[in-house]
Amino acid sequence: MLTNNHFIHIVQEDALLYRVEQDADQTSARCTLYLAGTWRLGNTPATTELIAALPGQCNTIIVNTKELEAWDSSLAITLLQLSRQCEQQNTQLDLQQTPDGLQQLLNLATSIPPYQSSKTNDTTSLWKTLLRVVHSVQHGAETTFAFIGEVTLALGAWFRGNAKTRRQDILFFIEQSGPRALAIVTLIALLVGMILAYLGSVQLRQLGAQVYVADLVAIGMVREMGALMTAVIMAGRTGAAYAAQLGTMQVNEEIDALKTMGISTMEFLVLPRLIALVLVMPLLCIYADVIGIIGGAIVATSMDVNFLQYILQTQGAVDWVDITTGLIKSIFFGILIALAGCQAGIYCGRNSDAVGMAATNAVVRAIVYLVVADAAFNILYDKMGI
Amino acid sequence: MDTAPFISVRNLNIGYGSRVVQENLNFDIQKNDIFFIIGGSGCGKTTLLKHMIGLIAPSKGEVLYEGVNFYQSDEDTQLKLLQRWGITYQSGALFSSMTLAENVALPMQLYTDLSEAQIAETVAYKLALVGLAGYEAFYPSELSGGMHKRAGLARAIALDPQLLFFDEPSAGLDPISSLRLDQLIVQICKALNSTVIIVSHELPSILSIGTNSVFLDAQAKTMLDSGDPKQLLEHSEQEKVRQFLSRAGTAR
Numbered sequence: 001m002l003t004n005n006h007f008i009h010i011v012q013e014d015a016l017l018y019r020v021e022q023d024a025d026q027t028s029a030r031c032t033l034y035l036a037g038t039w040r041l042g043n044t045p046a047t048t049e050l051i052a053a054l055p056g057q058c059n060t061i062i063v064n065t066k067e068l069e070a071w072d073s074s075l076a077i078t079l080l081q082l083s084r085q086c087e088q089q090n091t092q093l094d095l096q097q098t099p100d101g102l103q104q105l106l107n108l109a110t111s112i113p114p115y116q117s118s119k120t121n122d123t124t125s126l127w128k129t130l131l132r133v134v135h136s137v138q139h140g141a142e143t144t145f146a147f148i149g150e151v152t153l154a155l156g157a158w159f160r161g162n163a164k165t166r167r168q169d170i171l172f173f174i175e176q177s178g179p180r181a182l183a184i185v186t187l188i189a190l191l192v193g194m195i196l197a198y199l200g201s202v203q204l205r206q207l208g209a210q211v212y213v214a215d216l217v218a219i220g221m222v223r224e225m226g227a228l229m230t231a232v233i234m235a236g237r238t239g240a241a242y243a244a245q246l247g248t249m250q251v252n253e254e255i256d257a258l259k260t261m262g263i264s265t266m267e268f269l270v271l272p273r274l275i276a277l278v279l280v281m282p283l284l285c286i287y288a289d290v291i292g293i294i295g296g297a298i299v300a301t302s303m304d305v306n307f308l309q310y311i312l313q314t315q316g317a318v319d320w321v322d323i324t325t326g327l328i329k330s331i332f333f334g335i336l337i338a339l340a341g342c343q344a345g346i347y348c349g350r351n352s353d354a355v356g357m358a359a360t361n362a363v364v365r366a367i368v369y370l371v372v373a374d375a376a377f378n379i380l381y382d383k384m385g386i
Numbered sequence: 387m388d389t390a391p392f393i394s395v396r397n398l399n400i401g402y403g404s405r406v407v408q409e410n411l412n413f414d415i416q417k418n419d420i421f422f423i424i425g426g427s428g429c430g431k432t433t434l435l436k437h438m439i440g441l442i443a444p445s446k447g448e449v450l451y452e453g454v455n456f457y458q459s460d461e462d463t464q465l466k467l468l469q470r471w472g473i474t475y476q477s478g479a480l481f482s483s484m485t486l487a488e489n490v491a492l493p494m495q496l497y498t499d500l501s502e503a504q505i506a507e508t509v510a511y512k513l514a515l516v517g518l519a520g521y522e523a524f525y526p527s528e529l530s531g532g533m534h535k536r537a538g539l540a541r542a543i544a545l546d547p548q549l550l551f552f553d554e555p556s557a558g559l560d561p562i563s564s565l566r567l568d569q570l571i572v573q574i575c576k577a578l579n580s581t582v583i584i585v586s587h588e589l590p591s592i593l594s595i596g597t598n599s600v601f602l603d604a605q606a607k608t609m610l611d612s613g614d615p616k617q618l619l620e621h622s623e624q625e626k627v628r629q630f631l632s633r634a635g636t637a638r
Contacts, residue, residue, distance in 0.1 A: 041546070042500045047507065072546050072578065077511040101577040108515055108570055115520030351482030351527050 017045055020053050030060040035098075036067035039075040047081040061086065062094040065102075076105050083110060147343045151274065154266035158275075163267040165275075173276030177238045181284060184233055189221075189288035192229050193295025196220045201303050210305055214313035217296030222318050226289040227326045228374055230281065231333035235366035239341035242273050243362035246345025247355035255346070265346060274338040281334030282327045289326065321386050329377050333370055340366035390452075392417040392581055393438075393549075398447035400430055400437045406607070407433050411447070413600045413612045415583065420575060422592050422615060423585045424630070425602035431585040432476070432553055434602065438583065439473050439551050440464065451549075469497055472542030473551045478534030480526040486513065486537050487522035493544045512540040515570065517563075532559045536567070543574060550574070552584040556591055564588065568595050589633060593619065601627050 017039065022031045031054065054061060063079065079095070083106065086093040095103050157163040200216035246269060249255050258265055293314055301307050344362035348354050391414035398411040407430035415421045423431045436442045438449055443457045456467055480489050490509045494500055500508070513519055516536035526534060535555065542550060552571070556564035568591050575582050586592060592599065596615040603610045603626060610624045619631040 041508065042498060042504065046503070073508065073511065076577075077507050080511050080514060081507065101573065104569075104573045105515065105577050108517075108566075108573060109511060109519070110514070111566075112514075112517040112519065114514070115518075349527070351525075353483040 018050060018053075020055070022055055022058075029058055030062065031055055031058045032062045032064050034067060035063065035065045035075070036069075038069050039071040039078075041072055041074045044074040044078060047078050050078060051082065051085055058091060060092045060094060062096075063098050065098045068099075071099075071102070076102060076109070079106055080109050143347060144343065147346070148339065150266045151270055151339065151342075154264060154271055155274075157267060158271055163271060164263050165267050165271045169268075169272035170275050173272050174280055176241075177234065177276055178280040178283065181234065181237060181280075182287070184237065185230055185284055185288055186291055188229050188233055189226065189291040190295040192225050193217055193221060193292030193297075194299045196225065196292070197296040197299035201300065205303075210300070210303060211309060211313055213296065213300045213303075213305065214310045215317035217300075218293055218314045218317045219322060221289045221292035221296070222322045222326050224326070224374075224378075226292055227285045227329040227333060228370065230284045230288045230330060231337060231370050232367065234277065234281065234284070234334070235337045235340070235363055235370065238277060239337040239362045239366045240359045242338065242341030243344040243348070243358040244355055246342060247348030247358040250345070250348045251350055251352070251355060270338075270342040270346070273342055274335065277334040277338040278331055281330045281337075285326055285330035286323075289323075325377075325381055325386060329374065332373055332377070336369040336373060337366045340369055391415060392419070392452060393583075394450045395438075396448050396450065398434075398437065398449060399445050400433050400442075401445065402433070402442070406445070408602055408607055408609070409446075410608050411600070411602075413609065415581060415598060417581055418575065418579065419598040420571065420582045420584065420595050422596045422599040423583065423602065424587060424592060424599050424615070426587070426604055426630070429602045429604035431587075431602060435551060435553055435583070435585050439471065440468065469493075469545060470548045471551065472545065472547035472549070474535070474538040474542045474553065474555060476553045476557070477531070478526070478538035480534055480537055480541070482526050484525075485522065486518065486524050486526070486529075486540075489526070489537065490541045490544050493541065497545060508544070509540075512543060513537070515543070515574075516540045517566065532563055535559065536563075539567070539570070543578075546578050546580075548578070548580045550580055550582045552582070552586070554585055556586065556588045564591065571595060589631065593631070601630070 017035070017037050019034050019036070020031055021034065023029075033050075033054070061082075068075075079098075079102070083093050085091075095106065154163055154165075158165055196217045197213050200213040201210055204210050204212050204216075246255070249269070255265055255269075258268060297307060297310050300310050341362040344358040344365065348358040393415040395411050395413050395415075399406055399409045400411070401407040411434070423434055425431050433442070437444050440456050448455050448457075451467060454463065454467065456464060459467070480486070481492070484492070487506070487509050490512050491505050494505045494508060498505075509522065510519065513521060516539050518533060518536055518540065521529070521533070521537075526537070529537065535558070539552075539555070550571075555567055555571070559567060571582055571584070572595050574580065584591070584596075592615045598613065599615045599618065600612040601610045601618065601622075601624070602608075611618055611622050611627045613622075615631060618627050620628075622628050622631075
């Protein structure tokens with residue numbers, strides 16, 4: 001309890017930023033808050049400290065700024081909090097003796113009451129988290145099947161010739177995913193061919209059968225690595241690009257615009273990408289096969305195998321069935337990459353983070369699809385005896 | 387008023403690469419001006435702004451900030467200038483992966499040594515100023531377009547800038563919010579002792595709060611006039627400027 005007329009609070013040793021004086025007349029229960037000195041952000045008393053300095057039984061607080069030299073947002077911040085506090089305690093805050101600019105800023109800040117957030121914090125029990133995970137997996141599977149269904153319907157419409165798919169779009173995406181991918185496919189296929197040759201020659205040399213390196217490389221490239229490595233490259237290169245393109249279109253409301261024009265996003269956006277990739281993948285696969293075999297030849301000829309011998313051996317090792325198995329794989333891989341990329345893009349959220357997530361999703365999902373599909377194909381071919 | 391201009395634009399050509407949008411711009415902006423860049427759609431208002439905020443270097447001419455040429459300064463000087471500017475973009479340009487509070491707090495976290503509690507207080511105040519108190523934990527994607535704009539403004543004034551740039555602040559806002567924003571600009575300009583540069587074609591704003599302006603024209607590819615918009619409305623020698631400011635002579 002204050003017995004003294006004056007209650008002075010010193011905030012800083014070098015400067016007095018505020019002091020509180022209580023009226024001598026105890027019945028009126030008024031007090032005056034004198035603000036002084038220079039109020040700069042980062043150099044002001046904590047608001048809680050200031051509020052604590054005010055006598056509790058006050059019902060009117062008069063703010064006086066006669067001794068104030070300069071101020072910035074920090075003063076408004078403090079007074080805004082003080083006014084909110086006063087409102088809660090039914091105390092009147094009298095700002096008549098403060099600068100006009102400050103009063104107007106505070107009016108602006110208080111004219112719209114704070115939004116009462118209706119957001120509730122979810123209780124994160126283990127059971128609920130588990131339930132949510134199961135639900136999201138289920139939802140993911142549902143959307144994937146729905147997406148595949150819609151693409152199939154659009155493809156049907158395209159074959160019947162009444163899909164809104166533009167030919168120039170297909171050509172554009174063929175150009176993007178085909179010729180422009182040649183350099184990286186060349187590099188990877190050449191190296192994979194060389195790796196296979198090294199791997200084989202180390203083993204086969206022990207048996208004196210180095211020449212069979214040609215068989216190993218040829219069969220390995222044509223049946224397996226040509227298709228798979230091209231697909232992995234395209235998943236990282238084209239699948240991610242599809243997801244980013246469509247995701248950005250989603251963010252820019254371009255997909256909404258298409259929908260409201262009555263244009264099916266499946267026919268207009270997904271089909272050209274899918275068709276382009278399905279057409280390009282087998283070609284890239286054959287190209288990768290050839291380059292891989294050349295890579296193998298480079299290694300083999302440096303290890304006492306005659307080049308001509310290598311070529312003849314390769315011709316004998318590979319037949320049309322082998323080449324076809326690889327091509328069929330590559331077509332399916334193309335479909336899977338396009339589906340993974342487009343689905344991630346179409347269902348992308350509406351901010352920049354979501355686009356990044358869509359691209360990541362597209363690549364991860366495509367690679368999982370590829371490896372699973374490749375295993376399935378190999379089992380199938382084995383059962384068929386080809 | 388100090389006679390030396392706060393910002394002076396000298397023989398400035400603006401454009402993208404080899405495409406010149408406006409040429410030979412000359413005008414001064416005084417301290418505490420509320421300066422409008424006026425002109426019809428597509429005449430290069432935003433492009434001029436981009437030249438003034440350090441995004442595009444001009445092909446010819448210069449922009450001086452109290453005598454300092456931004457594009458010819460070293461990195462430290464540029465950074466110091468940038469910290470004294472607050473810029474709001476047409477659509478808010480909020481970082482979508484951060485909440486409103488994090489968006490507004492970012493410049494303070496990077497450029498001041500305020501404590502987390504002080505930053506939180508300041509963020510609450512800045513959001514309250516633009517009428518977004520209580521929205522701290524919201525992500526930009528959960529808000530309307532007008533709210534984006536206001537939140538963008540809260541971020542722009544986070545560091546109490548001396549120079550505030552607005553790109554079409556009231557486009558897409560309802561008349562009441564627009565009026566509020568105008569008041570806010572005037573208040574902030576007074577309270578922070580700052581200078582404001584606004585790209586706009588909203589006549590009510592231009593005529594009520596503008597103290598200085600430049601009028602760009604798409605056909606002439608240069609400025610037609612500059613000065614206090616209220617003066618230009620009555621006394622501009624250019625027919626086109628008077629027409630524009632009086633909405634082609636119709637009663638407003």
